[in-house]
Amino acid sequence: MEYEIKIRGLGKLRSLNSALKLDLDPTITIKSLFGKLKSIVNELNNVLTSKNDPLMGVLILVNEVDYRLINNREIRDVVEGNTITITIIPVSHGG
Numbered sequence: 001m002e003y004e005i006k007i008r009g010l011g012k013l014r015s016l017n018s019a020l021k022l023d024l025d026p027t028i029t030i031k032s033l034f035g036k037l038k039s040i041v042n043e044l045n046n047v048l049t050s051k052n053d054p055l056m057g058v059l060i061l062v063n064e065v066d067y068r069l070i071n072n073r074e075i076r077d078v079v080e081g082n083t084i085t086i087t088i089i090p091v092s093h094g095g
Contacts, residue, residue: 001025001026001082002021002022002023002024003021003022003023003024003075003079003083003084004019004020004021004082004084005019005021005022005037005083005084005085005086006018006083006085006086007019007037007041007044007086007088008085008086008087009087009088010087010090011089012090013047013058013089013090015043016041016047016088018041020040020041022036024036024075026075027074027075027076028074028075029071029074029075030062030067030070030071030072030073030074030075030078031052031071031072032052033075033084034048034052034067034071035052052071054067057090058088058089058090058091059088059089059090060086060087060088060089061086061087061088061089062078062084062085062086063078063079063084063085064085064087
């Protein structure tokens with residue numbers, strides 16, 4: 001299934017802003033999705049560990065839900081429709 005993925009970085013992470021379309025198996029986990037995205041959007045390597053977890057000081061939301069709560073769930077269980085919005089917020093964003 002083709003998904004539209006919007007990545008929105010806030011504050012000092014604005015360089016992560018991008019939009020792309022990917023053909024994905026809806027049964028892959030959110031964590032696996034981030035592994036795929038790291039190979040496409042190289043800047044994600046600056047906010048994710050080698051195990052695709054957010055680095056300390058970074059909050060990641062997937063469709064407005066904390067990534068840490070849903071990272072092992074399948075895309076089809078988390079995403080309604082075909083749009084995935086990823087918001088990356090530095091904890092010290094000054095907001």
